[in-house]
Amino acid sequence: MPTLDSLRHQAQLAFIASGQDFELGHPGLCPRNPTQLAALVPGDDGVLATLSSGLTAWVHHLEQGGVGYAIKKARSQCLVQNLDGQTSFLNELQRRRDIAEIQARHGGFAGMVPTLYGSLAHGIIVSPWIEGGTVQQWDERKLLQLFDSGAELVRHGLFEWDYCPGNLLDDGRQLWLFDFGYMYRFDPLRQFNSAGMGNDVPQHHLAERFETRNYFAWLLQLEQAQGQDATLAAFRLEKEIALECYLRLRADLNAAGATLDVRDWLDGIIKHWRQALKGELEALYWQEGWRSHRLDLDDDLRGQTCTPRTLARCDWLLDAVAQHHDTLRACGALADETVSSDRRTLLAHYRQLREQAEGFQVTT
Template identity: 70%
Template sequence: MPSTPSLNDLRQQQQLAFLAQKTELRIGHAHACPLPPEHLAELDEHASEVTAVLESGLTARVFQLKLAGADYALKKARPNCLVQNLDGQTSFLNELQRRAEIDALRQRHGGFSGIVPTLYGSLAQGIILSPWLSGGTLQDWDERKLIQLFASGAELCRHGLFEWDFCPGNLIDDGRQLWLFDFGYMYRFDPLTQFNSAGQGNDVPEHHLAERIETRAYFAWLLEQEQTRGQDSALAAFRLEKEIAIEAYRKLRLELGADGANGDVLGWLDGLGQQWRQALRGDGEALYWQEGWRSHRLDLDDDIRGQTCTPRTLARCDWMLNALQGNFDALRSSGALAHETIRPERGALLDHYRRLRSQAEDFQIA
């Protein structure tokens, strides 16, 4: 009997079919552009209107434009996405689809204060134009930034949009507001019956908002805190993030309950909050090992599958190897090794992650 296709399979099939038909997808209005869209599509780094170029994006390059006294961000799709899988091939289309949905939600409900608005976008022209956000990509974390990111992420979840990639390069802080400005890996799901957009939507409960923030961003920063300020500082920052997550999930649970979410979704959110509150009644160290191991393991897997490894990938893998060598008992007793696909023994795991580190060295991108 054939297996039921996953939500990802269905989405990829639909998006590949859309791309094969060469159908245009346009959002926003041409009159919102400071130059005709066809002119914007022809700009390169040598154009007089371009004042800066951000090359770090794997799906697109971003040009800062200054026109008529105003600054704009022009995202131009790369001819070939640097992420070597189907999600990479469809990421620009996916971003346009999600931006169209967010703009429609914003018009109907307001909100989304931490999500960059779109002035214009075209699939055929390979461009997305937005206001330029002052500030820079996220380098450090504090209470305000965490509260704002959890609020934005929870708002997206409530409306059926699951963001998978909260990496620091997708976040801009202007000193007052933390902004999410990249939606290439944000996918649809039903928040009233599903946990996320993985699997069938309700069979992979380990992926959720706090997990994605921790996996793609926060634990990489906590690793730096361990190295520069010590374990106690990292634990204190982890506790702060978990307390903010607990409050964000409490509010999201109330909102989804009012919207008509089923018992599985509400019980899942209740269970996560209860688990975290109980762990934080102590020193939180067991939860730190559990969440840290999961975050570094999943991020390592993401980078290797996409062949988009960086020095940060190697640093994460080194954290795991060091933890196996020096804190194996803490890892095992915390339950951090429960999802390993090989024998949860120190020697086997060391061999496994040394091989993965070698792969991550081979997949380093510029």
């Protein structure tokens, strides 16, 4: 049986090869015609800034008639060296259409940046410019909005894999998700996520994706700046918010007819978190921290898109083995390792992976 990923890749690559355009929105909503927008370069009239750090696209901040626009222009070659990267711009257009159609029918999606126009042929996505910046400090309001948006996507059958810092924008009132290149369809009533066959990779879910791609990197910075007590307090806050979110999500999916497998899967996560919040929080921190840093390192290595942040997370893994190996083994954090879990083997393994990460450093 083909996997969900392989079916998606096959369909998307065939569409790209066909030479057809994929459009959404209306060109009349654009500040200039699509051909002109596709030709924008830094320094052009009205281009206030250009953000070039994206691995899939550049983003121009264009102002026209006193109104700001974000003009996302696809790179000629995505810097992510795999099929997900090659198809990410088309995938983003498809998911933006899905979100727009869901909004038209049901409303909602307050934290999703709206799309004015998008075109595969022109390689552009046009949306309103939102004043704000990346999240520097996670607090209750931002965490609540992150989990509300993520759960809303799940309920509508959209699984977001990449809650990385560069894909989230905060304007001081609302946390926005504005990049949908690695968001894929799945059936939330019968599947856990969009990986594998949908129900055979249960370790990936909303909280895991946020923690892996974002939160534990921020906790690492917090620990270096303020110490372990502040880090555990921030971890507790996030887990309490995640727990309440999952309780609501479980109830919603149950009411919609979710299978026993999905209900039991969510029940297992909820039970584990509840027990930890009652007294085993530090063990959960080591479990989730090890998993998050390990999976993020794997993501970056597979895409050959490593950064200094990748190296810092690998250093966390090496330090954890050197200083807390017994704790990691006792709490089960090492259960999914592909090499022997003894200290010496793990140190050698992650030193080798760090060397690979050094060789895959991306310059944008």
